[in-house]
Amino acid sequence: MASGVVGEEVRNKQVILKDYVSGFPKESDMQVINGTMKLKLQEGSHGIVVKNLYLSCDPYMRIRMTRVEGPNVITSYTPGFPLTGFGVAKVLDSGHPNFKKGDLIWGTTSWEEYSLITELEGLIKIEHTDVPLSYYTGILGAVGQLVGQFAKLMGCYVVGSAGSKEKVDLLRNKFGFDEAFNYKEETDLDGALKRYFAEGIDIYFENVGGKMLDAVLLNMRDHGRIAVCGMVSQYNLAQPEGVQNLMCLIFKRIHMDGFAFFDYYNVYPKLLDVVLPYIREGKIKYVEDIAEGLESGPAALVGLYSGHNVGKQVVLIARE
Amino acid sequence: MASGVVGEEVRNKQVILKDYVSGFPKESDMQVINGTMKLKLQEGSHGIVVKNLYLSCDPYMRIRMTRVEGPNVITSYTPGFPLTGFGVAKVLDSGHPNFKKGDLIWGTTSWEEYSLITELEGLIKIEHTDVPLSYYTGILGAVGQLVGQFAKLMGCYVVGSAGSKEKVDLLRNKFGFDEAFNYKEETDLDGALKRYFAEGIDIYFENVGGKMLDAVLLNMRDHGRIAVCGMVSQYNLAQPEGVQNLMCLIFKRIHMDGFAFFDYYNVYPKLLDVVLPYIREGKIKYVEDIAEGLESGPAALVGLYSGHNVGKQVVLIARE
Numbered sequence: 001m002a003s004g005v006v007g008e009e010v011r012n013k014q015v016i017l018k019d020y021v022s023g024f025p026k027e028s029d030m031q032v033i034n035g036t037m038k039l040k041l042q043e044g045s046h047g048i049v050v051k052n053l054y055l056s057c058d059p060y061m062r063i064r065m066t067r068v069e070g071p072n073v074i075t076s077y078t079p080g081f082p083l084t085g086f087g088v089a090k091v092l093d094s095g096h097p098n099f100k101k102g103d104l105i106w107g108t109t110s111w112e113e114y115s116l117i118t119e120l121e122g123l124i125k126i127e128h129t130d131v132p133l134s135y136y137t138g139i140l141g142a143v144g145q146l147v148g149q150f151a152k153l154m155g156c157y158v159v160g161s162a163g164s165k166e167k168v169d170l171l172r173n174k175f176g177f178d179e180a181f182n183y184k185e186e187t188d189l190d191g192a193l194k195r196y197f198a199e200g201i202d203i204y205f206e207n208v209g210g211k212m213l214d215a216v217l218l219n220m221r222d223h224g225r226i227a228v229c230g231m232v233s234q235y236n237l238a239q240p241e242g243v244q245n246l247m248c249l250i251f252k253r254i255h256m257d258g259f260a261f262f263d264y265y266n267v268y269p270k271l272l273d274v275v276l277p278y279i280r281e282g283k284i285k286y287v288e289d290i291a292e293g294l295e296s297g298p299a300a301l302v303g304l305y306s307g308h309n310v311g312k313q314v315v316l317i318a319r320e
Numbered sequence: 321m322a323s324g325v326v327g328e329e330v331r332n333k334q335v336i337l338k339d340y341v342s343g344f345p346k347e348s349d350m351q352v353i354n355g356t357m358k359l360k361l362q363e364g365s366h367g368i369v370v371k372n373l374y375l376s377c378d379p380y381m382r383i384r385m386t387r388v389e390g391p392n393v394i395t396s397y398t399p400g401f402p403l404t405g406f407g408v409a410k411v412l413d414s415g416h417p418n419f420k421k422g423d424l425i426w427g428t429t430s431w432e433e434y435s436l437i438t439e440l441e442g443l444i445k446i447e448h449t450d451v452p453l454s455y456y457t458g459i460l461g462a463v464g465q466l467v468g469q470f471a472k473l474m475g476c477y478v479v480g481s482a483g484s485k486e487k488v489d490l491l492r493n494k495f496g497f498d499e500a501f502n503y504k505e506e507t508d509l510d511g512a513l514k515r516y517f518a519e520g521i522d523i524y525f526e527n528v529g530g531k532m533l534d535a536v537l538l539n540m541r542d543h544g545r546i547a548v549c550g551m552v553s554q555y556n557l558a559q560p561e562g563v564q565n566l567m568c569l570i571f572k573r574i575h576m577d578g579f580a581f582f583d584y585y586n587v588y589p590k591l592l593d594v595v596l597p598y599i600r601e602g603k604i605k606y607v608e609d610i611a612e613g614l615e616s617g618p619a620a621l622v623g624l625y626s627g628h629n630v631g632k633q634v635v636l637i638a639r640e
Contacts, residue, residue, distance in 0.1 A: 073542065073571050209566065222393065228569045242562010246529065249548045249578030251393050256576040258569030 004045050004116050005038040005093075012037035014082045015111035015297045021065040024236045024305055029065065030083070030298040037114040041093045047118035048099050050089035052109050053320065055294075056137035057301045057313035061085055062235040073260070083111040083301075088126070088136050090320065096120055104129065106136040111297055113317060122265055128272070131279055134288060134314050139275055141261075142286070142312035143229055146275075147205045148177050149284050156203070159196045161212070163307040170310065174285050183208075189215035200224070209234045210241040217245035220252050228258040236305060287311030325369060325436055327360035334402045334432035335617045341385040344556045344625055349385065350403070350618040357434040361413045367438035368419050370409035372429055373640065375614075376457035377621045377633035379527075381405055382555040393580070403431040403621075408446070408456050410640065416440055424449065426456040431617055433637060442585050448592070451599055454608060454634050459595055461581075462606070462632035463549055466595075467525045468497050469604045476523070479516045481532070483627040490630065494605050503528075509535035520544070529554045530561040537565035540572050548578040556625055607631030 012035040021029045039049055060074070061083065068076045077083055087109040091099050098120070099105065107123035109115050117123065126136055139146070144160075148171065151158045160171035160180040171180035179196050186192040193201070193215055200221035206213060209231025220226070234240045248254060278284040289309040291300035297315045304313055332355040341349045359369055380394070381403065388396045397403055407429040411419050418440070419425065427443035429435050437443065446456055459466070464480075468491065471478045480491035480500040491500035499516050506512040513521070513535055520541035526533060529551025540546070554560045568574060598604040609629040611620035617635045624633055 213566070228566075230570065231567050234567060240564045240567060242564050243566055244560045244562050246533070246548075246563055247551050247554060247560060249576065250550065250580060251578075253578045253580055253583060255578075256569065258571075258573045258575075260570060260573055263573060 004042055004047060004118065005040060005049060006042050007038045007040035009036040009038055010114070011035075013113050013294050015294060016082050017065060017077045017079050019079045020067045020076070021062070022238060025062055025065055025302050027298040027302050030301075032295050032298070035112070037112075037116075039092050039114060041095045041116075045095040045118075046120075047095055047116055048091050048105075048120065048123075049093040050091055050105065050109060050115050050117060052087050052089045052111075052113060052115060052317050053104075054088040054134045054137050055109075055111055055297060055315040055317060056086035056141050057297075057304055057309070057315065058085060058141050059230060059232045059235060059304055061301060062305065073262075083297075084108055085111065086137055086141060088133050089115065099123070099125065104133065111294070111315075113294065122262065124265075124268055128276055131276060132288075134290065134316070135279070135286060137314050138286070138288065138312035139271070143205070144207060145175055145287060145311065146284065149175050151203070152176055152178075153278070153283065161208070164310075166310055167307070170287065174287065176285075183212065190218050193219040203227070205229060206231065208232060210243070213243050214245045217243075217248040217254070220248060220254050222252050224252060224254050226254060226256040228256060232305075288314050290314045290316050292316050324362050324365050324367060324438065325358040325360060326362050327358045329356040329358055330434065331355075332357035332432050332434050333614050334430070335614060336402050337385060337397045337399050339399045340387045340396070341382070342558060345382055345385055345622050347618040347622050350621075352615050352618070355432070357432075357436075359412050359434060361415045361436075365415040365438075366440075367415055367436055368411050368425075368440065368443075369413040370411055370425065370429060370435050370437060372407050372409045372431075372433060372435060372637050373424075374408040374454045374457050375429075375431055375617065375635040375637060376406035376461050377617075377624055377629070377635065378405060378461050379550060379552045379555060379624055381621065382625065393582075403617075404428055405431065406457055406461060408453050409435065419443070419445065424453065431614070431635075433614065442582065444585075444588055448596055451596060452608075454610065454636070455599070455606060457634050458606070458608065458632035459591065463525070464527060465491075465495055465607060465631065466604065469495055471523070471525075472496055472498075473598070473603065481528070484630075486630055487627075490607060494607065496605075503532065510538050513539040523547070525549060526551065528552060530563070533563050534565045537563075537568040537574075540568060540574050542572050544572060544574050546574060546576040548576060552625075608634050610634045610636050612636050 014033050014035050015030050018031050063074050064077045088106050089109050091103040094100050104126040105123050148158045148160050158177045160177045161183045162168050163184050168180045168182050171177045201219050202221055202224050204216050204226045206228045207230040210233040289311045294317050300313050300315050334353050334355050335350050338351050383394050384397045408426050409429050411423040414420050424446040425443050468478045468480050478497045480497045481503045482488050483504050488500045488502050491497045521539050522544050524536045524546045526546055526548045527550040530553040609631045614637050620633050620635050
């Protein structure tokens with residue numbers, strides 16, 4: 001695993017996937033093992049060696065725990081090897097002109113203490129360190145809390161949906177959404193949406209899928225727009241739920257767009273230009289749920305699917 | 321039914337809906353009755369009296385045979401009253417400055433020999449009579465045959481799907497599609513699509529829904545586009561089928577747009593400017609299935625849902 005690197009071996013704790021997962025992931029689907037790693041690059045390498053500081057727990061990671069057949073933009077994890085995901089790391093050694101020792105970076109890394117990264121495309125150097133480093137794991141990932149706040153800043157009426165009273169309070173009181181409801185307490189999602197959107201929904205940010213999408217379709221306004229970012233309710237199902245109300249797309253002439261972060265790397269610096277001032281000025285509130293230590297990673301990741309986390313779930317491996 | 325009109329009464333044969341329909345519509349869900357009609361407008365009326373010449377049979381009409389609850393862009397038919405739909409008609413009397421006696425019009429009319437039309441918005445005067453009048457019933461409605469031919473004219477590789485050997489031959493040989501297949505003979509739609517689209521589908525014109533949409537989603541290319549016009553496979557179901565593969569919207573960043581003709585009335589003259597020359601020059605082939613006489617209307621309409629028609633289904637009421 002440490003090919004391409006030389007020098008003294010150090011311990012390299014890792015979170016590996018034991019085997020492909022079906023249904024809800026369990027902590028026991030992963031294992032924390034002690035590997036070893038050399039921290040100097042071989043002569044001629046164009047990669048970088050990094051010390052991982054913060055890891056991001058993201059719902060889509062569940063999809064990668066399933067064997068994905070055929071070509072797909074989402075590749076499966078390999079049993080026996082560490083998970084990969086977004087993280088913040090510090091460069092220890094670099095064979096690439098864009099990065100030098102001591103640089104802080106954000107991008108795809110592995111769930112381990114130290115990583116050799118050879119695919120550098122998509123890695124971004126962190127230039128502003130006046131916000132907590134951990135925030136970088138979430139500014140592209142913690143979309144639930146950010147999108148609603150962006151919408152508020154643009155003057156929208158914003159209603160959020162979450163799975164506990166604590167989170168609903170957070171949406172209303174800390175993030176300043178106009179309304180929020182606990183979808184677990186609503187037996188009739190269609191009725192709940194009608195309660196908050198008497199005149200229908202103009203814009204829906206889709207991160208849930210399944211029954212919520214079906215209820216939303218019934219409540220969209222003519223020419224409404226749906227940004228499809230994720231469908232967390234579906235990731236643990238062997239067969240996705242069927243969505244029945246797609247004829248509303250025609251009746252209401254709805255515009256529905258799937259998107260994924262990797263198409264927008266080029267505008268990431270622009271996003272930071274917008275978001276960092278908002279964060280510094282307190283116009284955007286950002287809430288994190290930080291699990292300490294790589295050992296706590298499996299529980300933190302699994303907790304996403306029962307809604308255990310409050311705020312963006314991050315794993316702290318090392319402070320620097 | 322003839323309020324707003326005066327003068328001598330004439331017979332007015334009508335096709336009425338007997339009651340709301342569940343499942344596949346049957347001829348007996350409709351009834352041909354003999355009403356009466358006066359053909360002169362009352363003084364001060366701003367409507368028009370027309371003689372209906374051709375009626376259009378369109379799949380979406382099935383939706384209107386169901387009781388639709390709540391506000392909806394598609395309104396239900398009223399049992400005991402004639403069906404309404406697109407048609408070509410001749411103006412017999414007019415109280416509106418845009419129309420005069422003898423004008424030929426295209427737009428929403430009723431399934432009867434003579435109609436009083438008071439909602440004139442969306443009625444379009446037919447200016448060009450060098451193509452058969454019946455064509456006007458289909459140029460906005462017979463999308464299946466037109467869209468593929470437009471795509472060919474724009475240089476696309478076009479594959480059509482139809483429900484009989486005769487129609488598949490028509491798509492290949494008359495309309496010039498590159499390939500066509502009989503979806504009723506395919507036990508594995510995903511496999512069929514992979515056979516014709518080894519590199520995936522860039523653009524899907526959605527008129528089917530259900531299992532076809534699910535198979536298409538699996539075969540779309542990254543950033544593919546789906547124009548959602550109709551979902552004929554769903555109109556006779558009490559509960560629409562669930563579509564399971566919507567996560568492909570994200571994985572493939574698909575753009576999906578519902579649309580309906582009534583948003584585009586303003587560009588209808590432009591459509592005619594494009595299509596009529598194509599028809600005159602034979603660059604677009606247009607196939608009609610004409611049922612003669614209003615009495616044949618119910619069978620013609622019902623036949624749509626078993627795929628009985630070959631080409632655009634039209635009902636001829638009177639030649640002029």
